[in-house]
Amino acid sequence: xxxxxxxxxxxxxxxxxxxxxxxxxxxxxxxxxxxxxxxxxxxxxxxxxxxxxxxxxxxxxxxxxxxxxxxxxxxxxxxxxxxxxxxxxxxxxxxxxxxxxxxxxxxxxxxxxxxxxxxxxxxxxxxxxxxxxxxxxxxxxxxxxxxxxxxxxxxxxxxxxxxxxxxxxxxxxxxxxxxxxxxxxxxxxxxxxxxxxxxxxxxxxxxxxxxxxxxxxxxxxxxxxxxxxxxxxxxxxxxxxxxxxxxxxxxxxxxxxxxxxxxxxxxxxxxxxxxxxxxxxxxxxxxxxxxxxxxxxxxxxxxxxxxxxxxxxxxxxxxxxxxxxxxxxxxxxxxxxxxxxxxxxxxxxxxxxxxxxxxxxxxxxxx
Amino acid sequence: xxxxxxxxxxxxxxxxxxxxxxxxxxxxxxxxxxxxxxxxxxxxxxxxxxxxxxxxxxxxxxxxxxxxxxxxxxxxxxxxxxxxxxxxxxxxxxxxxxxxxxxxxxxxxxxxxxxxxxxxxxxxxxxxxxxxxxxxxxxxxxxxxxxxxxxxxxxxxxxxxxxxxxxxxxxxxxxxxxxxxxxxxxxxxxxxxxxxxxxxxxxxxxxxxxxxxxxxxxxxxxxxxxxxxxxxxxxxxxxxxxxxxxxxxxxxxxxxxxxxxxxxxxxxxxxxxxxxxxxxxxxxxxxxxxxxxxxxxxxxxxxxxxxxxxxxxxxxxxxxxxxxxxxxxxxxxxxxxxxxxxxxxxxxxxxxxxxxxxxxxxxxxxxxxxxxxxxxxxxxxxxxxxxxxxxxxxxxxxxxxxx
Numbered sequence: 050x051x052x053x054x055x056x057x058x059x060x061x062x063x064x065x066x067x068x069x070x071x072x073x074x075x076x077x078x079x080x081x082x083x084x085x086x087x088x089x090x091x092x093x094x095x096x097x098x099x100x101x102x103x104x105x106x107x108x109x110x111x112x113x114x115x116x117x118x119x120x121x122x123x124x125x126x127x128x129x130x131x132x133x134x135x136x137x138x139x140x141x142x143x144x145x146x147x148x149x150x151x152x153x154x155x156x157x158x159x160x161x162x163x164x165x166x167x168x169x170x171x172x173x174x175x176x177x178x179x180x181x182x183x184x185x186x187x188x189x190x191x192x193x194x195x196x197x198x199x200x201x202x203x204x205x206x207x208x209x210x211x212x213x214x215x216x217x218x219x220x221x222x223x224x225x226x227x228x229x230x231x232x233x234x235x236x237x238x239x240x241x242x243x244x245x246x247x248x249x250x251x252x253x254x255x256x257x258x259x260x261x262x263x264x265x266x267x268x269x270x271x272x273x274x275x276x277x278x279x280x281x282x283x284x285x286x287x288x289x290x291x292x293x294x295x296x297x298x299x300x301x302x303x304x305x306x307x308x309x310x311x312x313x314x315x316x317x318x319x320x321x322x323x324x325x326x327x328x329x330x331x332x333x334x335x336x337x338x339x340x341x342x343x344x345x346x347x348x349x350x351x352x353x354x355x356x357x358x359x360x361x362x363x364x365x366x367x368x369x370x371x372x373x374x375x376x377x378x379x380x381x382x383x384x385x386x387x388x389x390x391x392x393x394x395x396x397x398x399x400x401x402x403x404x405x406x407x408x409x410x411x412x413x414x415x416x
Numbered sequence: 417x418x419x420x421x422x423x424x425x426x427x428x429x430x431x432x433x434x435x436x437x438x439x440x441x442x443x444x445x446x447x448x449x450x451x452x453x454x455x456x457x458x459x460x461x462x463x464x465x466x467x468x469x470x471x472x473x474x475x476x477x478x479x480x481x482x483x484x485x486x487x488x489x490x491x492x493x494x495x496x497x498x499x500x501x502x503x504x505x506x507x508x509x510x511x512x513x514x515x516x517x518x519x520x521x522x523x524x525x526x527x528x529x530x531x532x533x534x535x536x537x538x539x540x541x542x543x544x545x546x547x548x549x550x551x552x553x554x555x556x557x558x559x560x561x562x563x564x565x566x567x568x569x570x571x572x573x574x575x576x577x578x579x580x581x582x583x584x585x586x587x588x589x590x591x592x593x594x595x596x597x598x599x600x601x602x603x604x605x606x607x608x609x610x611x612x613x614x615x616x617x618x619x620x621x622x623x624x625x626x627x628x629x630x631x632x633x634x635x636x637x638x639x640x641x642x643x644x645x646x647x648x649x650x651x652x653x654x655x656x657x658x659x660x661x662x663x664x665x666x667x668x669x670x671x672x673x674x675x676x677x678x679x680x681x682x683x684x685x686x687x688x689x690x691x692x693x694x695x696x697x698x699x700x701x702x703x704x705x706x707x708x709x710x711x712x713x714x715x716x717x718x719x720x721x722x723x724x725x726x727x728x729x730x731x732x733x734x735x736x737x738x739x740x741x742x743x744x745x746x747x748x749x750x751x752x753x754x755x756x757x758x759x760x761x762x763x764x765x766x767x768x769x770x771x772x773x774x775x776x777x778x779x780x781x782x783x784x785x786x787x788x789x790x791x792x793x794x795x796x797x798x799x800x801x802x803x804x805x806x807x808x809x810x811x812x813x814x815x816x817x818x819x
Contacts, residue, residue, distance in 0.1 A: 094553035127477050201434045205456070205800070281547055282619055290442040290545045373613070375546025375620045378801045379456050 054292065071170040075148040079313045080110035082364060086313075089368045098189045115293035120302030126301070129197035136197060137300065140190025147183045150176045153180035154331045155340075156380035167237055172174075176237040177225060180322060181218075184277060187315060188214035189287055191279070192310070193298045198299040206295030209379055210286035216386035217276035223394030224269035226325060227401045231263055245337060260331040265397045267327045267391060274319040276386075279312060279369035285379055288311030320361045320363035324356060328363075331356040431459050434800075438467040442545045442804040445814025449791070449807075453800060460714070461795045463674070463788065466505075469818040476778030480582050480744045481507045482717070482736075486608070490576040491763075491782060492813045494537050495530035496576045497566065498758045504579035505660060506754035506765035510747045511581070511715055517662075518706040519583050524661045525699045526578070528692040529596070532603060533562045534759035535643075535685040542682060542808035545616060548621050548632060560608050561599045565592070581745060582716030583709030593700050601692045607686055614682075623710035624678040628794045631676060638790045640763025642783050644810065647684040648676030654757040666698045681809035715745050727781065744773025751777075760784055760811055783817035 084099065085108060089099030099106030124133065151167040172181065188211055195207015231239050244258050260267045276283040287295035294300075297308045324330060331352035340348050377385065437443035446467035452648030453459040461773035469819045472487050479487065482494035488499035508515060515523075515650045536559050563573045568589045570576040570596040578585050614620045628639070635648045644650050653670040655663040673685035717736055735743050749771040756766035761783030768777040789809055794806055 060754045095557050096553065108756070146624060152463070201432055209456075286545070288801070292800050300796065372550045374548060375543060375617065375623060376801075377619060378799055380624055380799060381619075381622050 058381075067170045072145065072151050075145045075151070075317060077322045078308070078317050079310050080114065082313045083113070083315060084110050084256040085364070086368050086371075090372045091321065091366065093369075104257045116305070117303055117306040122304065123301045125199065125299050128201045129199070132193045133197035133299075135189050136194035137304045137311070138190070139193060140187055141307045141311035141314065143183045143187040143190075144311050144316075144318050145181045148314070148321060150180050151318070151325050152235055152330055153242050153321075153356050154349050163321060172236075172238060174234070177229070177240075177326075178233045179381070180237075181222065181225070184315070184318075185218055187277075187311065190308075190311070194284075194300070195296040199295070200299050202292040202294070202298045203296050206286040206288070206298070207293050209288075210296060212379075213276055213279075213283065213285060213382060213386075216383060217273045217390075218271055220394055221273035221277065223391065223398060224266045224273065227266045227271075227397045228259060228263055230398070230401050230405060231259065235264075237325050237330075237407045239324055241332060243252060243415065244329040245332040246299075256332065256334045257303055258327060260327040263327070263397075264310075265393065265400075265402070267323075269397065270327070271395055272390060274323060275367070275370065276301045276382075278315040278319050278367070280316060280367055282376050283382065284371075284376060285382060314362060315358065318369050320367065321368045323363055324359040328359050330359075362386050424668055430454055431435045436803065444541060444645070445789075445812070445817075447807070447812060447814060447817075449795075449803065450461065451795070451800075451803075456799045456801075457701060458598045458798050458800065459796050461792045462591065463792055465788070465805065465817045467818075468814040469817065472717055472819040473780060475681075476775055478484065478774060480739070480773050481747075481775065482745075484775075485579060485581075486575065486577045491575055491780065491816050491819070492758065492760065492784065493574060493815050494533070494813060495534035496574060497526045497530040497536075497570075498789065500576060500579040501527050501661075502754075502756040502758060502763045503653075503765055504581060505756060506747045506752070506767055507581040507745075507747075508710075508713035509754045510750065510769060510807055511745065512748075512768050513582055513710050513712065513715065515710050516707045518704065519659045519708045519710075520725050521699055521702045521704075522584060522588060522708065523579070524663065525596070525696055528695045528699070529562055529663070530563065530690050532692050532807060533559050533566075535689045536603075536606075538808070538811035539610065539682065539685050539689075541811075542623065542805070542819075543620070545804040545808040546620065548614075548620070550612065554606055554609060555777050558599065558603050561602070565595055565599065568592070568595070580709070580717055582712070589710050593703065596696060596700065600696055603693055604687070607690055610686060621679065622683060623801070623805055626675075627676045627678045627802050628809065629797065630790060630794065632680075634790060634793070635676075639791075640761070640790065642757070642759070643688060643784065644787050645682040645683045645762065646670065647673045649674040652764060654755060660756060662699065662702060663695075665702065666700075668695050668697050678805050685811075739773075741772055746773060748773060753781075755781065758783055760813070760816075761787060780816075784810075784812045784814075787818075788812050788817060 055377070082274040087109075088106075090096075099109035102108040102112050103155050124130065149170040191210040192207045195203045195205070195210065198204070201274075229235065232243055234243075240259075244256060246257050255261070275281075285295075286292075287297065289295075292298070299303055300308060333355050334354075338351075339351075343351065372403060430452045434453050435448070436451060437448035438446040443449070444582060448464040448467065450462045450464065450659070451458050467491045470490060472491065475487060476484050483502055485500055488503045489496040491499045504523075536555035537552075540555035544552040566576055569572045569592065570578040570585065630644065630648045632649050634640075635645045635650050640648075640650075641652060651670060651672050654660070655668075656670055668691050671684060673684055713729065713732040716797065717735075718726075718732050722729040723733045724730075736745065737743070747769040749769060751766065751768040753764055753766045755762045757763075762781065763783055764781035766777070766779035766781070767775050768779075770776040791807060791810065795803060798806070
């Protein structure tokens with residue numbers, strides 16, 4: 050037993066376990082989300098969705114993955130070979146990487162998982178900034194794929210994607226500034242801890258989740274998150290009906306699958322970030338009374354379950370929107386970003402500052 | 417002669433040549449649009465047809481009148497019954513016969529049902545082209561129910577071939593009225609759902625409002641008909657203008673919009689479906705028992721059971737069906753143009769008869785062929801995304817483009 054503890058508390062072993070968990074979570078949820086998307090869209094359209102392979106069609110994902118793996122690795126003529134081959138990986142990695150920053154649960158103060166009982170793969174004080182930096186790399190993957198494919202449809206998809214990501218990154222950054230003024234920290238675990246407190250220091254059962262403290266920020270961030278993940282109604286880079294497949298028109302087999310994995314991993318990570326920043330992460334009203342009576346592993350499971358349920362709901366939101374709304378046109382998307390969302394973001398920053406300066410400090414609540 | 421290289425050399429250096437179709441997700445059928453784009457904006461377009469050449473008109477010169485009905489199925493394959501009825505009416509006008517009342521009522525009902533089937537697909541496909549995928553399956557559900565009814569009535573779902581010169585292939589099944597009324601109710605719900613989801617949807621409105629505006633003058637100079645003409649303020653509907661079948665006994669409105677943009681064409685089709693539902697309900701009340709075929713065995717096929725049991729009918733069947741100049745229907749030596757209001761506009765047949773059992777010439781005026789060319793006039797200045805919106809609202813069926 051002692052030996053086991055020694056091994057478990059070895060730095061490298063912890064790193065290895067964390068990596069396995071992180072990669073497993075973000076990669077393992079991708080096929081489940083693909084299955085979920087197919088089931089959800091089927092429900093929206095009076096269909097049944099996959100139901101032939103395995104229970105509830107769950108093994109359909111395995112069949113699909115095998116099919117994609119077995120496909121010919123096709124390289125079209127006159128492509129920029131190196132960039133063409135690197136692009137899928139570049140588009141895929143950021144989604145998985147930024148998942149490392151998210152606290153997925155708590156072991157209730159027990160230090161078994163390191164970092165003061167916070168279950169996060171990396172516990173860094175600059176969490177939010179790293180997230181912003183990493184997630185913007187995904188744009189390069191898509192832009193490179195569009196450029197290297199030597200196809201007008203792909204090129205247009207790539208251009209659309211870079212323009213879109215640049216504009217909406219600003220929106221996201223602005224919404225985060227307002228959030229930071231409220232929280233005063235960039236560390237995601239601390240942001241979660243703050244949200245566990247009751248609202249304005251008194252109203253019990255209403256948690257001080259940032260969605261309540263900063264509703265406008267939440268909306269701005271949500272819209273930007275849809276745009277960052279290239280999901281409908283912001284799926285212009287792939288816009289099937291206009292650009293065939295957009296940036297991944299020329300990709301087949303597993304290379305195409307990396308783009309798709311990337312999209313779903315990004316969607317999962319974005320939902321996790323939204324949960325962490327605005328929906329209180331792994332916390333839930335009333336949980337602080339329960340945790341002291343539970344062993345650490347049950348606490349860990351419970352908090353992880355709460356976190357995962359919130360993420361699943363947000364993922365469902367992503368799907369809900371995708372199968373309901375039409376797509377923007379390119380110029381309308383730009384107009385929405387620059388003429389509506391960025392001014393709103395500025396107003397939000399000023400409003401938050403005024404609130405903190407005159408209201409919160411005088412009445413003793415807020416940040 | 418057209419040369420791709422030449423065109424590439426001649427074009428402006430800042431534009432990119434883009435080829436959309438004939439295999440492209442939103443070029444329903446085999447349409448092709450060659451575009452010159454500057455960034456996302458379209459500078460010049462050129463349409464090309466001929467990828468689904470069927471040769472119906474030439475085939476018609478070697479087929480008897482009844483045989484040609486099977487070819488009309490393939491014209492607009494989303495509403496084959498309308499084409500069947502249009503051709504049968506043309507042949508009957510050529511022969512100078514009037515079909516029994518029950519036949520006329522049945523044809524009216526089926527023509528409206530196929531209008532609903534056609535429009536529902538167009539409305540769904542258009543929003544799908546705009547990225548809202550789910551609505552096409554909402555309308556598909558209704559269309560499938562209608563196709564089930566078509567199957568019960570005609571024996572097939574798509575290639576119905578239901579009409580004959582002087583009547584119909586068979587009478588209606590027993591539960592026809594009940595089933596159709598049920599579908600009409602659920603169709604109304606679906607239409608409400610479409611109105612709820614899209615009429616106030618900001619993204620949808622931004623995509624279609626004021627896009628692809630066709631003026632009244634353009635409608636007249638391009639000869640557009642059907643929903644496209646009525647969405648631009650031209651109140652031209654053959655069902656009102658020159659009533660055929662039993663349309664003059666039925667009360668219905670012809671919806672007209674004045675804007676002429678993509679949104680009005682979308683609303684137009686939804687309103688037309690609502691009117692069609694009213695027409696079907698009224699026409700079902702007119703349905704009374706009686707013969708379905710014109711009673712003249714020299715020109716209309718005898719009943720199948722009497723063909724098997726009655727010698728007289730067997731001989732007539734033989735004389736009508738066998739090829740050769742001694743057999744078949746012999747219309748008088750004349751030519752005429754007869755047209756009906758098909759879902760997409762005026763569907764006309766110009767028949768030239770030389771007195772033999774096959775027509776001398778079958779000229780078809782399909783609505784899609786006439787409605788299609790205006791696209792190139794509308795597109796310059798639009799974005800690439802507008803192409804799919806505008807084309808989706810036209811509802812061009814490739815089967816009608818190249819006869």
